[in-house]
Amino acid sequence: MALVVQKYGGTSVGTVEKIKAVAKKVIDYHKEGNKMVVVLSAMAGRTDGLIRLARQICSDPDPRELDVLLATGEQESVALFSMAVKDMGLEAQSMLGFQVAIHTDHIFGRAKINQVETERIMKALNDNKIVAIAGFQGLDAYGDITTLGRGGSDTTAVALAAALKADVCEIFKDDVEGVYTTNPEVCPKAKKLEMISYEEMLEMASLGAKVLEIRAVEFAMKYNVPVYVRSTFSDKRGTMVVAETKDMEKVLVSGVAYSKNESRVTIRKVPDRPGVASRIFEPIFESGIVVDMIVQNTSEDGLTDITFTVPKADFYRTMKLVTEVAQEIGAEKVMGDEDIAKVSIVGVGMRTHAGVANRMFAALAAENINIMMISTSEIKISVVIQEKYLELAVRILHKAFGLDDETRTEE
Amino acid sequence: MALVVQKYGGTSVGTVEKIKAVAKKVIDYHKEGNKMVVVLSAMAGRTDGLIRLARQICSDPDPRELDVLLATGEQESVALFSMAVKDMGLEAQSMLGFQVAIHTDHIFGRAKINQVETERIMKALNDNKIVAIAGFQGLDAYGDITTLGRGGSDTTAVALAAALKADVCEIFKDDVEGVYTTNPEVCPKAKKLEMISYEEMLEMASLGAKVLEIRAVEFAMKYNVPVYVRSTFSDKRGTMVVAETKDMEKVLVSGVAYSKNESRVTIRKVPDRPGVASRIFEPIFESGIVVDMIVQNTSEDGLTDITFTVPKADFYRTMKLVTEVAQEIGAEKVMGDEDIAKVSIVGVGMRTHAGVANRMFAALAAENINIMMISTSEIKISVVIQEKYLELAVRILHKAFGLDDETRTEE
Numbered sequence: 001m002a003l004v005v006q007k008y009g010g011t012s013v014g015t016v017e018k019i020k021a022v023a024k025k026v027i028d029y030h031k032e033g034n035k036m037v038v039v040l041s042a043m044a045g046r047t048d049g050l051i052r053l054a055r056q057i058c059s060d061p062d063p064r065e066l067d068v069l070l071a072t073g074e075q076e077s078v079a080l081f082s083m084a085v086k087d088m089g090l091e092a093q094s095m096l097g098f099q100v101a102i103h104t105d106h107i108f109g110r111a112k113i114n115q116v117e118t119e120r121i122m123k124a125l126n127d128n129k130i131v132a133i134a135g136f137q138g139l140d141a142y143g144d145i146t147t148l149g150r151g152g153s154d155t156t157a158v159a160l161a162a163a164l165k166a167d168v169c170e171i172f173k174d175d176v177e178g179v180y181t182t183n184p185e186v187c188p189k190a191k192k193l194e195m196i197s198y199e200e201m202l203e204m205a206s207l208g209a210k211v212l213e214i215r216a217v218e219f220a221m222k223y224n225v226p227v228y229v230r231s232t233f234s235d236k237r238g239t240m241v242v243a244e245t246k247d248m249e250k251v252l253v254s255g256v257a258y259s260k261n262e263s264r265v266t267i268r269k270v271p272d273r274p275g276v277a278s279r280i281f282e283p284i285f286e287s288g289i290v291v292d293m294i295v296q297n298t299s300e301d302g303l304t305d306i307t308f309t310v311p312k313a314d315f316y317r318t319m320k321l322v323t324e325v326a327q328e329i330g331a332e333k334v335m336g337d338e339d340i341a342k343v344s345i346v347g348v349g350m351r352t353h354a355g356v357a358n359r360m361f362a363a364l365a366a367e368n369i370n371i372m373m374i375s376t377s378e379i380k381i382s383v384v385i386q387e388k389y390l391e392l393a394v395r396i397l398h399k400a401f402g403l404d405d406e407t408r409t410e411e
Numbered sequence: 412m413a414l415v416v417q418k419y420g421g422t423s424v425g426t427v428e429k430i431k432a433v434a435k436k437v438i439d440y441h442k443e444g445n446k447m448v449v450v451l452s453a454m455a456g457r458t459d460g461l462i463r464l465a466r467q468i469c470s471d472p473d474p475r476e477l478d479v480l481l482a483t484g485e486q487e488s489v490a491l492f493s494m495a496v497k498d499m500g501l502e503a504q505s506m507l508g509f510q511v512a513i514h515t516d517h518i519f520g521r522a523k524i525n526q527v528e529t530e531r532i533m534k535a536l537n538d539n540k541i542v543a544i545a546g547f548q549g550l551d552a553y554g555d556i557t558t559l560g561r562g563g564s565d566t567t568a569v570a571l572a573a574a575l576k577a578d579v580c581e582i583f584k585d586d587v588e589g590v591y592t593t594n595p596e597v598c599p600k601a602k603k604l605e606m607i608s609y610e611e612m613l614e615m616a617s618l619g620a621k622v623l624e625i626r627a628v629e630f631a632m633k634y635n636v637p638v639y640v641r642s643t644f645s646d647k648r649g650t651m652v653v654a655e656t657k658d659m660e661k662v663l664v665s666g667v668a669y670s671k672n673e674s675r676v677t678i679r680k681v682p683d684r685p686g687v688a689s690r691i692f693e694p695i696f697e698s699g700i701v702v703d704m705i706v707q708n709t710s711e712d713g714l715t716d717i718t719f720t721v722p723k724a725d726f727y728r729t730m731k732l733v734t735e736v737a738q739e740i741g742a743e744k745v746m747g748d749e750d751i752a753k754v755s756i757v758g759v760g761m762r763t764h765a766g767v768a769n770r771m772f773a774a775l776a777a778e779n780i781n782i783m784m785i786s787t788s789e790i791k792i793s794v795v796i797q798e799k800y801l802e803l804a805v806r807i808l809h810k811a812f813g814l815d816d817e818t819r820t821e822e
Contacts, residue, residue, distance in 0.1 A: 016467040057427055061494045065497070069487060075486075076464075079465075079479040079480035083465060092476075098509055099555075
């Protein structure tokens with residue numbers, strides 16, 4: 001008998017009929033002898049609807065009260081789900097963040113889970129109940145309702161699985177059947193991975209493969225929770241996200257990730273003095289803008305070029321800040337480019353294999369794709385290229401590292 | 412500086428614009444130096460919508476989970492209201508049933524309030540915040556969400572006012588400006604009462620003048636909370652519901668109440684033996700049907716007639732039960748009548764004045780309205796008449812007891 005935590009997203013519980021279908025599915029697991037804890041998101045569209053309602057009150061709703069409002073979405077889902085289970089003849093009980101309790105910090109709208117109590121859930125499970133837990137919400141030390149931010153229900157599920165020492169945390173997706181070597185829409189030969197390590201998944205998630213919320217993966221890694229990503233609507237095998245194994249290192253590259261949400265800023269002929277970099281980046285960091293890659297050329301005649309990337313949404317703000325500083329420090333000029341993208345190869349195998357970067361650069365060069373910037377970590381290599389070449393680059397790298405599913409023909 | 416509890420119903424907060432208007436109104440009270448606690452219902456239509464949603468899951472939703480679902484309605488209102496207040500520059504804080512906390516018994520769907528904590532509210536008030544409290548909901552001893560039943564927000568407001576020792580509990584109505592001597596739709600000369608006693612209000616409420624929830628009035632009476640019923644949309648003077656004063660006894664009759672929700676069952680020629688009444692009524696009581704008036708004629712030749720009233724909704728069920736018993740005990744026949752109504756005069760003045768009943772009967776007789784049944788209490792006299800005469804009877808009694816507003820002409 002296993003203790004299973006399952007999480008279903010908004011589309012999976014988007015209508016009354018779908019809620020009933022999920023209830024039936026969970027009951028089947030229960031009948032197989034599993035103790036079932038089910039984490040639900042708000043019905044599809046509900047959270048957006050509530051945000052629209054709040055915006056009708058004022059353009060910038062109070063964060064505490066917005067969380068009180070948004071928390072109703074998941075409350076609705078768990079109540080309806082529990083009714084459905086009970087109507088099908090089994091025992092069920094919904095629990096909200098405060099009832100579990102899921103203790104968080106005080107940051108409304110993107111609270112972090114500090115601690116999850118298990119007593120009430122374990123009691124309900126021992127009473128043979130299916131337990132339905134509202135995702136996305138918690139309670140801070142003042143007794144205020146908090147929410148965990150978009151995708152927070154994944155984190156709720158993993159945190160619960162960790163606290164309950166569950167055998168597995170199953171994340172049911174309504175759009176994909178698991179984690180793929182890359183986005184199948186860009187590369188039709190993308191393969192579903194049977195297994196991926198937490199660290200690889202983190203790199204994939206942060207690079208734009210929106211299968212699992214980053215914080216959920218971090219939580220799973222920290223507490224070593226096996227996470228099984230699979231489809232709500234089929235019984236096909238999904239992807240296990242687990243701790244790294246020796247076997248995994250045999251595979252050089254596990255996936256190709258990418259992001260179009262990048263823009264590039266270059267400051268030409270910056271006087272190369274101590275403190276210049278901090279002069280440039282301080283106002284950017286202070287504005288809360290996240291700088292991703294930074295490249296500084298070797299100095300020539302006491303002058304250097306500094307290039308870095310920021311999210312597209314922050315491009316104009318960054319250009320304004322940098323232009324002011326550039327004048328003050330006497331740099332020649334500031335150039336910006338929004339038509340760029342980042343493509344990355346990810347794999348724990350890189351730790352033990354040499355020449356991966358070279359094979360990547362060669363593959364891109366063979367198609368005349370120019371590399372503008374490079375950054376590396378232990379298990380990933382990212383390059384910035386012109387945006388228009390992005391899809392081509394993904395397919396080239398996918399093939400170059402032997403990821404193509406040869407049973408499929410290009411569509 | 413007064414501590415004021417105000418309650419606004421669903422229509423008063425039925426749209427974003429109305430929520431903003433209520434926020435502005437409350438802020439004005441706050442600026443006059445009052446400490447403000449505001450109890451809100453769900454936005455108009457929301458509770459019905461949630462019930463419809465639950466019914467799509469199953470015809471008879473689990474009561475515990477239905478309360479979890481319904482509680483989202485008031486949660487939404489208090490969050491939006493608090494956002495509106497903060498957007499207008501004042502401090503506000505929403506509190507749900509579990510946050511206050513409002514402790515209730517375990518009866519889902521119609522829980523009774525046992526105790527209201529005041530610490531968190533008083534702290535917020537002392538921090539100069541406007542406190543918005545979700546009506547209709549509480550928390551039972553197991554930490555489960557309960558709801559108080561329809562009209563429960565009135566009870567929440569009065570219970571809070573009692574616990575906080577508020578100077579006044581103001582119930583804002585969206586359809587009336589206060590408590591009237593009778594329904595102005597039936598009798599255009601109905602007057603708004605400046606003052607009414609708790610006991611009179613209880614009789615008026617239970618007889619069908621749906622201004623205040625009965626339980627709210629009982630609560631107010633028990634804890635001697637002055638309740639001020641007034642209009643959301645005008646500043647006109649409303650009605651104070653307070654403890655009985657000597658002055659009130661000078662008025663013979665305070666109001667004329669009525670109910671169309673009655674039906675009558677008569678059993679003819681019942682053998683008049685000990686135990687017969689219990690044989691007749693036991694199955695009715697056991698079915699949960701509420702019997703209102705019971706009349707038994709004096710026995711003649713060892714046979715008697717028994718007549719009683721039940722709610723119209725229970726008429727056919729009652730007829731079936733009674734017909735079975737009538738055969739068993741050898742009564743002659745069972746007759747039923749759905750076309751009846753009850754009209755009542757209410758007033759604490761009756762305690763000290765004689766001849767009130769007689770004046771009532773004479774007034775009805777003068778218009779040839781036949782009285783079918785009579786029942787009395789210390790402060791009320793009710794008669795059953797044919798339903799078609801109801802409106803006429805209300806107007807006759809209203810005039811006969813000097814309640815007509817002579818400044819108005821009949822419309």
